[in-house]
Amino acid sequence: MQNKFGFMALMICVLLAAATGLSRATDKPLILCGAAFRMPMDEIVTAFTQQTGLEVNVSYAGVGTLLSQISLSRRGDIFVAPSPDIMKKAAKQGHLVPGTIRETGYFVPSINVQKGNPKRIRSLQDMARPGLRIAIGNPETVYVGILAAEIADKALTPQERKQFRKNIVTYGEDFNKLAALLVLRQVDAVIGFSYLDKWFPEKIDTIKLASTDIQRIGVGNAALLRYTDNRPAAERFLSFLAAPEAERIFRKYHYFATLREACDWIGQEKPVGGDYLLPEDWAGN
Numbered sequence: 001m002q003n004k005f006g007f008m009a010l011m012i013c014v015l016l017a018a019a020t021g022l023s024r025a026t027d028k029p030l031i032l033c034g035a036a037f038r039m040p041m042d043e044i045v046t047a048f049t050q051q052t053g054l055e056v057n058v059s060y061a062g063v064g065t066l067l068s069q070i071s072l073s074r075r076g077d078i079f080v081a082p083s084p085d086i087m088k089k090a091a092k093q094g095h096l097v098p099g100t101i102r103e104t105g106y107f108v109p110s111i112n113v114q115k116g117n118p119k120r121i122r123s124l125q126d127m128a129r130p131g132l133r134i135a136i137g138n139p140e141t142v143y144v145g146i147l148a149a150e151i152a153d154k155a156l157t158p159q160e161r162k163q164f165r166k167n168i169v170t171y172g173e174d175f176n177k178l179a180a181l182l183v184l185r186q187v188d189a190v191i192g193f194s195y196l197d198k199w200f201p202e203k204i205d206t207i208k209l210a211s212t213d214i215q216r217i218g219v220g221n222a223a224l225l226r227y228t229d230n231r232p233a234a235e236r237f238l239s240f241l242a243a244p245e246a247e248r249i250f251r252k253y254h255y256f257a258t259l260r261e262a263c264d265w266i267g268q269e270k271p272v273g274g275d276y277l278l279p280e281d282w283a284g285n
Contacts, residue, residue: 064141105255148191
C-alpha cells in the first residue's frame with residue numbers, strides 16, 4: 001500500500017512539474033509598469049504584438065507598490081519605473097539582470113486642471129488658495145506624489161504650504177487614479193505631469209509650474225527582472241521599448257525624447273531623478 005501511494009505521489013509530482021514547465025514556456029511576459037506610462041505603454045504593447053506576434057501582460061500600479069510586489073512575489077519579467085533612483089533601488093535589492101536598463105520618455109511635473117481651468121489656477125501658489133479641492137499622489141508609494149510633496153515643501157512659504165495641505169481632499173493610489181479624480185471633476189487641480197492633457201484632451205489642461213518650483217524631472221527606466229520565465233520574449237520587448245516605433249508613440253503622448261527637450265520646455269536645467277527624504281508629517285496618507 002505504501003509503495004502504491006508512493007508511486008502515485010511520484011506520478012503527481014512528475015505531472016505537476018511537466019505542467020509547470022509547459023506553463024512557464026508558454027506564459028506571456030509580465031511587465032510591471034508604473035501607472036504614469038499606461039497610455040503609451042498600452043499602444044506600445046499593441047504595436048509590439050502586431051509586429052512580432054508575441055503577446056505580453058502589463059500590470060500597472062504605483063512604483064512603490066510594484067517594488068514591494070516584486071520583493072514579495074519574486075515574479076515578473078520586466079520592471080518599468082519613472083526614475084533612475086527607483087531602478088537603482090531595485091538593482092540594490094537584487095531584482096534586476098545587470099546591464100539591461102533602458103531609458104525611454106522624459107516628463108516634467110506640472111499642474112493639471114479641469115478643461116478650461118474654471119478656477120483660474122495659474123501657479124503653485126494659486127493651489128494654496130482657500131476653498132480649492134486639490135489632490136496629489138500618495139507620496140509614500142507614488143512617484144508623482146513624492147515630487148509633489150517636495151515641490152510644496154521647497155517652493156511654498158510655511159503659510160502657503162499649510163493651506164496647500166489643507167486643500168488636499170484625497171491622495172491618488174497611483175497616477176491613473178490621480179488623473180481620474182480630475183477627469184471626474186472630483187478635484188479642481190492635481191500636481192501631475194506635463195503630458196496629462198494629451199491623455200484626456202477634452203477633460204484636462206496643463207499649467208506649467210514656474211521653473212524655480214520644479215525640483216527634478218522623471219524618465220522611464222525599464223529593465224529585465226532576474227525572475228523572468230520567458231527571457232527571449234522579454235528581451236525582445238525591452239529592445240522594442242528603445243526602438244524608433246516606441247519613441248514615436250511616446251512623442252505622440254507628449255513625453256520628451258531627450259533630457260534637452262525636457263529642460264528646454266522648462267526653460268532651465270533640472271536633475272533627473274534623485275532621492276527626497278519625505279518629512280514625517282506626510283506619512284499615513
